[in-house]
Amino acid sequence: MQELILLGASGNIGEQTLSLLRESPGSFKLIAVGAGQNLVALKKILLEFSSIKFVITQQEAEVNSLATQFPQITFLTGEDGYRNLFDHFPNAYVINAISGFAGLFPTLAALATKNRVLLLANKESLVMAGHQINDLLTANNGTLYPIDSEHCAIFQCLEANNPIKQIILTASGGMFANLSLEQLEEINDQEAFNHPNWNMGAKITIDSSTMMNKAFEVVEAYHLFKTDQILTVIHPESILHSAIQYHDNTIIGQMSVPSMLQVLSYFLFYPVRQNSRLFEPLNFDNLLTLSFQKADYQRWKALQLAQECLTENNSKAVAMVSANETLRELFINKQLRFYQIVNYVEYFMAQTPGKKLTNYKQIKELNDKIRIMIEAYFKNRVPGSN
Structure with missing residues (x-):
């Protein structure tokens, strides 16, 4: 079985990864997890997955207590903990689902080892250190798969013999896509914690409504696919997850029901597409309508900031x-x-x-x-x- 290290195990992406592992118990051996503040969730994971041998945690004060409860597991903390973990399991796939700046060091440490396969859900890593990450991938023969519906879609639309003319990056616009900047000042701020299409954590949901999440994805796409020709399109239905336009003006896109489970499965089992009862098909019994409009950079200031980061x-x-x-x-x-x-x-x-x-x-x-x-x-x- 393929060894797997799951960082951010108690978060949204971590929970969905664990769901896939339960569906395919013979495919992956979960040998290490990382968790932040949620010790209750961490303990449940450790009790369920007996294959876990290492844990890296931010809760340094709790390590002795955890080690007493789980004597068969080695507990690590800090930057040296990440280095030790990756050195100990040189052939393990790594899923980095840590949120925010905290995910950057694990990304760089994972790619510092040879031939690493990294499934990266931490957008901030590529935004802040895209050039460094690409240098590490080249130097150490690493592989990076983006755990992001848009970049997964772009990846699936690539053609080996045809260069990209333009990436078409789709965005739902979040809760406030139809409101002007002036109207935003009058909203109930609690509405920002909801999203019309995706089931995500509060942080990403808020970033989706400010469009900062999309700004990060523009910079990610630049580093992943080596082009600054990126058009952001408002697509409220979140069915087309992104597309590529080629030089003959053909556009090839990827469509599915909004689900990070499919993205995770695609890269975990790549290049084989797995079937799962967890995946919902698009329903064509009723009329399925898709709408697209070029994002207004005056309305979505975050996209202006992303362009600044490219230059x-x-x-x-x-x-x-x-x-x-x-x-x-x-x-x-x-x-x-x-x-x-x-x-x-x-x-x-x-x-x-x-x-x-x-x-x-x-x-x-x-x-x-x-x-x-x-x-x-x-x-x-x-x-x-x-």
Whole structure:
């Protein structure tokens, strides 16, 4: 069986991965997991999957207690923990489903080992360190599969002998696709925690409604597919997950019911497509309508910021990720209004000089600096004030 390391096991992508493993018990051996704050979920996973031999956790204070409860398992923490884990299992597939900046170091550490297959659901890694990741893939003969419906769709539409004319990246627009910027100021902010098509965690759902999630995906596509010819199209139904236009103007796209389970399965078993009772087919019994409209960059300011990241050194992309992550937390804690998030991402990006960052230490230093700067800026501010 193929060995598998699952980082972010207690999150949304982690839970869906575990569902697939239950469906195919003879295909993968889950030998290690990573988990953040949710110790209850972690313990349930450890009790269910007896094949797990290593755990990496952020809960350093809980390690002794966990080790007492699960003496057959080795518990690791910190950066050295990731290095030890990947060195111990050089042939294991790695799924990185850690959310936010915290997922960057595991991505780089996994790809520092030879011949690694990495299934990457952490968008921030490619946004902040795309050039470094591509250098590691080349140097160490690694393979990266993007666990993202749009980039999985693009991957499936590639033709070996035909270069891309344009990537067509679809976006639902989230909860507020039909509202103007002015109308956003009047919404009930709690609506941002819902999504019309996808079942995702709160963080990604909010990023979808601000379109920051799509901004990240534009930069991801640039690094994954080596082109800046990327057209973002609003597609509210989320049925066409993205497409490629070739030089004869033919457009080839991928359609399915919105489901990350299919994306995970596609890359876990690549190149064989698996059938599963978990996958729902498109229903053509009723009229299926699809609508598309070019995204208005004046309306969706996040897409403007993504374009800036394609032409500037990666300090701008680091600033975009770090500011968004910090501002989103402030919004969740009701210290910021929803409509302010992207405006302040733009503001703090503008405060960041364009600079090429070539290693994790440099990226982390800038990330930490931006977080501190934003937290200090909002310490005594009233939500909704300019």
